[in-house]
Amino acid sequence: xxxxxxxENRMLVIxxxxxxxxxxxxxxxxxxxxxxxxxxxQIPEIGLFTxxxxxxMLVGGIDLSVIASANLSTILMSMFMAANIEKGEESVPxxxxxxVICIAVCTAVGFFNGVIVxxxxxxxxxVTLGMQMVLTGISLxxxxxxxxxGYPQSFRFIGxxxxxxxxxxxxxxxxxxxxxxxxxxxxxxxxKLQMYGSNQTATGYSGINETALLxxxxxxxxxxxxxxxxxxxxxxxSASAGAAANYLMRTILIAxxxxxxxxxxxxxVSGILWAVVLFQCMATGLNILRVNSxxxxxxxxxxxxxxxxxxxxxxx
Numbered sequence: 001x002x003x004x005x006x007x008e009n010r011m012l013v014i015x016x017x018x019x020x021x022x023x024x025x026x027x028x029x030x031x032x033x034x035x036x037x038x039x040x041x042q043i044p045e046i047g048l049f050t051x052x053x054x055x056x057m058l059v060g061g062i063d064l065s066v067i068a069s070a071n072l073s074t075i076l077m078s079m080f081m082a083a084n085i086e087k088g089e090e091s092v093p094x095x096x097x098x099x100v101i102c103i104a105v106c107t108a109v110g111f112f113n114g115v116i117v118x119x120x121x122x123x124x125x126x127v128t129l130g131m132q133m134v135l136t137g138i139s140l141x142x143x144x145x146x147x148x149x150g151y152p153q154s155f156r157f158i159g160x161x162x163x164x165x166x167x168x169x170x171x172x173x174x175x176x177x178x179x180x181x182x183x184x185x186x187x188x189x190x191x192k193l194q195m196y197g198s199n200q201t202a203t204g205y206s207g208i209n210e211t212a213l214l215x216x217x218x219x220x221x222x223x224x225x226x227x228x229x230x231x232x233x234x235x236x237x238s239a240s241a242g243a244a245a246n247y248l249m250r251t252i253l254i255a256x257x258x259x260x261x262x263x264x265x266x267x268x269v270s271g272i273l274w275a276v277v278l279f280q281c282m283a284t285g286l287n288i289l290r291v292n293s294x295x296x297x298x299x300x301x302x303x304x305x306x307x308x309x310x311x312x313x314x315x316x
């Protein structure tokens with residue numbers, strides 16, 4: 001428990017409480033069941049994308065292709081389902097195969113990102129920016145800028161259904177987060193990953209296989225992108241090249257708020273969990289208050305700058 005509630009996590013909890021109190025005073029409707037239901041349904045997508053972003057950041061990189069990867073994978077998944085399931089029919093085996101395809105595509109993108117970063121010694125930011133453009137171009141070429149929609153009910157349940165009153169996607173998010181906590185805290189891979197981000201030179205002398213480590217990190221990140229993509233596509237009941245275009249900046253914001261060091265080596269899943277709750281409470285509150293969307297974007301930018309400044313001063 002001591003590890004979960006470190007100083008940064010306590011600050012996030014306090015800020016979340018302040019945020020809830022503020023928006024409740026400004027708009028009592030903020031405490032309604034509908035508001036918290038909306039928050040619970042929004043957290044899984046952005047939370048999983050942020051966990052995916054956290055992994056390359058831990059090794060001193062970043063992945064700007066996460067959203068483009070998710071969009072291409074959902075388009076391919078949608079095409080596979082459309083080709084194998086008649087409209088209005090249900091086929092669980094085809095649905096499961098489609099989900100596997102979605103996650104596999106994102107994992108493959110992560111693999112290629114990792115290989116290019118390692119083999120050609122190119123900064124991850126440039127590699128993933130280029131990959132983002134490639135994937136977006138392919139997605140637009142396939143869909144011609146249109147939207148694919150019309151999933152079977154069994155698939156839509158993932159992003160819109162509930163189990164014992166709890167949103168199904170929220171349950172998936174908790175399970176995926178728990179798995180990543182185990183990976184990061186109880187496996188040699190997690191230890192090596194954080195060691196590499198803290199000191200790449202020392203890690204190299206320790207005998208750790210840098211190539212394998214970075215490729216595995218990007219592949220794991222891709223797998224989490226795939227899970228997020230499945231939930232997103234199910235909730236929207238559609239797939240397109242432009243879906244979730246505003247998520248990229250938000251994932252970086254939440255990662256930094258959650259204690260991930262942009263230089264690598266520091267970051268916890270627990271910090272991401274607290275940060276995504278804070279962010280979604282803030283986003284929901286600003287939406288209820290009908291704050292201008294352009295002002296909201298500017299506010300997110302200010303928060304990123306402040307978070308980086310505070311972290312830099314703390315480290316120095």
